[in-house]
Amino acid sequence: MDKKKIEQGVKMILEALGADLKKKDIAITPTRVAEMYEEILSGQFKNAEEELEVILEQKHDEIILLKGIPLYSMCEHHMLPFIGKAHVAYIPDKRITGLSKIARVVDVLSKRLQVQERLSTEIADVIMKKLKPKGVMVVIEAEHLCMSMRGVRKPGTLTTTSVVRGIFLTNPKTRQEALSLIATSR
Numbered sequence: 001m002d003k004k005k006i007e008q009g010v011k012m013i014l015e016a017l018g019a020d021l022k023k024k025d026i027a028i029t030p031t032r033v034a035e036m037y038e039e040i041l042s043g044q045f046k047n048a049e050e051e052l053e054v055i056l057e058q059k060h061d062e063i064i065l066l067k068g069i070p071l072y073s074m075c076e077h078h079m080l081p082f083i084g085k086a087h088v089a090y091i092p093d094k095r096i097t098g099l100s101k102i103a104r105v106v107d108v109l110s111k112r113l114q115v116q117e118r119l120s121t122e123i124a125d126v127i128m129k130k131l132k133p134k135g136v137m138v139v140i141e142a143e144h145l146c147m148s149m150r151g152v153r154k155p156g157t158l159t160t161t162s163v164v165r166g167i168f169l170t171n172p173k174t175r176q177e178a179l180s181l182i183a184t185s186r
Contacts, residue, residue, distance in 0.1 A: 001041070006034040040074060043111030048122070051104040052130040056096040061134065063174075065089040065181050066099060069106045075146050076113035084116075084142025084158070089178045090127055091134040091167055102127070116142055116161050124163040135166030137178045 007030035011021065019026050069086040086106045109122045124138045139162045148155040168175045 001038050001044070003034040003038060006037055007031055010034065040072065041111055041113065043108040044113070046108045046111075048105045048108040048126045049130050051108055052097050052101050052126065054095045054131065055098050055101075057094050058096060059094060060092050060096060063089050063091055063178055063181065064096070064099075065178065066102050067182055069103050071106055071110040071119075071140070071142070073110040073112070073114045073116075073119060073142075075144060076115060078146040078150070079113070080145040080149070082114075082116060082142045082144040082146075082159075084140055086120075086123065087137075087139040087141075087182045088123060088127070089137040089168070089181070090131065091174070093132060093134045095131045095133070097131060116140055116144070116159055120161040120163045124165050128165050133166065135164070135168040135171075135174065137165075137168040137175065138163045139179075139182055 010030040010033045014021060014026060014029060021027060066086075066088045069088065070084075071086050072081060072083050074080070075082050088102050088106065090102075105126050106123055109119055109126070120138045120140050124136045127133065127136045127138075139160065141158045141160045143156065143158055147153075147157060147159075164175060168178060
């Protein structure tokens with residue numbers, strides 16, 4: 001990431017807005033913004049697959065669900081945040097990973113310029129590729145600030161996306177079980 005270039009760009013934006021760049025609090029804004037982008041977009045340079053490792057090879061053919069994983073991402077269309085929760089379910093086929101590893105996959109993929117639809121798909125695809133489970137379901141609910149604070153200005157509106165793979169796609173009862181687990185006790 002070229003932080004100096006980001007600083008120059010932010011400085012140009014501030015100048016275009018008529019901000020006084022000599023003002024103490026604004027003078028260091030370009031550096032702050034560059035450091036912020038380095039942090040919140042750190043997933044651009046990481047491979048999410050490396051976050052998953054198989055820690056157990058055991059027979060477990062029931063749903064494993066991580067519900068309410070917080071996520072913060074940047075919409076690539078307006079470079080404004082979308083904030084929400086991911087719910088990730090999978091049914092292992094002998095290969096189980098640590099629960100924190102699933103949350104790390106969500107974190108790495110969220111810390112990129114993103115769209116929610118692609119984020120949901122990428123999470124499911126990484127888990128399918130690396131763990132080779134019987135199935136994966138990813139549901140993301142998020143508020144997009146590009147819709148809340150500009151444009152139609154509808155704060156509180158949630159966008160929900162879902163991606164299903166394997167048994168969650170082919171077996172309606174299994175899919176419904178996972179959805180009902182996600183819906184309970186929020």
